[in-house]
Amino acid sequence: MLKKKNITIAVTALNAIDSPGPGIAVIRGLRESEFYNVKIIGLAYEILEPGIYMDDMVDKVYQIPFPSSGFDAMLERFRYIQEKENIDVVIPNFDAELMTFIKLKPYFNKMGIQLLIPTKEQFEERLKGSLNEFGEKHGIKVPKSETIYQIDELEEVLKEFEYPVVIKGKFYDAYIATSFEQAREFYFKVSAKWGTPIIIQEFINGNEFNVTALGDGKGTMMGAVPMRKTFLTDKGKAWAGISIDDPKLIEMANTIITKTNWGGGLELELMKEDKTGDLYLLEINPRFPAWIYLANGCGQNHPEMLVKLAMNEKVKPLIKYDIGKMFIRYSYDMVCDLDKYEKISIHGEV
């Protein structure tokens, strides 16, 4: 039997809440690796992220500063953590932290930490506000969209659209507005939470599909699994979904990864228009989705593959996956002793 290699992997996004971060799903994949024996270092921003308290998922947890604290604060924290843990690979799983990790990558590499993440250019090219240009450049259909920074611009921009329109935040949140009044309300709602710019997007009438995929950073798609959400929370997040068989979705993921030389995990949000059957790209999320464990259940362990790629191991691209596999989330109350909460609160590590 193959002896598993010991490896230490740090993972962010331990917020396994109703709108979950992908961290715990990524860790589940890593824990099921047939190649690695993993030690997991959880990286948490907030002291009540549930993953901190999940002993079967994380071996040690460190609190890290929010990306808004700046590059130096994050670098200093990682120097401290690295001295203690000797991390081999870091997997960042939040959109909002990714730019900081992109900047930190050369420093991490010097410390002996590997990452497989998109480059600054790749990250910026797929920003929601740049999607029109992205579509034109790569020959991909995208809904018409405009980016605005001030409420004064809204009325003028809306003249170019027909209702309903979609009002989106730069990182998260999207609302469908059927009137100017609603659009205005959603502008304030989203900008209060995520700041500006706000993206005004054409509404495509059809079915939404998602694809999780992995790129090696050299133009090869290492794996992809498409999914349709079958149950949504009131926040519009997937609470259940099913893997599906649509080669067009895989082809779209392959086009994006090969044309951009994408490195790392990504999630595509796509809309298939009812009228035409055409596929529109709504968003590229630059990291694994929270439902990434479905890919593992379908026979493609993307987190393990990402680690292998980051560690320069040989990895064969995977094409096959199980169709008709479902995921269903559930809520679960953990009962924890106060000492963990105390340790993470006082010492920033546990």
Place this chain on the structure above:
Amino acid sequence: MLMKLKKNIAISESGFVFNPEIGTSFTTNSLGVAILKQLKSKTSSEEIIESIIKNYEIDATTCEKDLGDFLRILDQFNLIDS
């Protein structure tokens, strides 16, 4: 008239129908399963009606109308090859 069921539609004996292309699922009764299986093997509507009349107490006119309704539902649910 020949209507074709989409090629990868999965039909179980229990009446569970799954469209793997878009992930939708439906339930039907034993007659529905029988019709779907015939549609899968590219049987014509006329042949399906004939087989139903043979096995059930129904006249040709009612059977034709009911089958038409059923086929329209299948089409609405995206199960028929256009």
